Amino acid sequence: MKPVLVRELLGASLREERVTQGRTLREVSKAARVSLGYLSEVERGQKEASSELLASICSALDLPLSIVLNVVSEKMAVYEKVTPLPMVRAMAQAAA
Numbered sequence: 001m002k003p004v005l006v007r008e009l010l011g012a013s014l015r016e017e018r019v020t021q022g023r024t025l026r027e028v029s030k031a032a033r034v035s036l037g038y039l040s041e042v043e044r045g046q047k048e049a050s051s052e053l054l055a056s057i058c059s060a061l062d063l064p065l066s067i068v069l070n071v072v073s074e075k076m077a078v079y080e081k082v083t084p085l086p087m088v089r090a091m092a093q094a095a096a
Contacts (some may be wrong), residue, residue: 004079009072010054013072015043017061023051030059 011040018028025043029036034053041047042057049057056064 004076005045006072006076007042007048009075009079010049010068011043011045013068013071013075014057014061017063018043023061027075028057028060032056 004078018025025040029039032039033054034093038047039057042049042053054068055065058068
């Protein structure tokens with residue numbers, strides 16, 4: 001079994017949100033000020049996005065980065081066959 005990479009889960013999560021919003025790569029790349037090709041590679045898990053780029057993409061999607069990272073964490077937990085810790089979620093929400 002091929003190991004899953006965080007960049008793949010992250011890209012898939014960003015793409016899912018973009019598609020859910022009914023937006024095109026072109027719209028989001030323009031709003032995020034990143035090239036369409038690079039955004040496409042990030043969504044396909046081929047490029048490792050910097051924290052600055054992730055923040056820009058999330059802003060363009062009007063989606064908090066913390067939500068994206070939480071979704072990625074939960075997807076990784078499923079892949080690793082680990083039960084996500086509800087206590088961690090409650091602690092993060094209380095700290096916000």
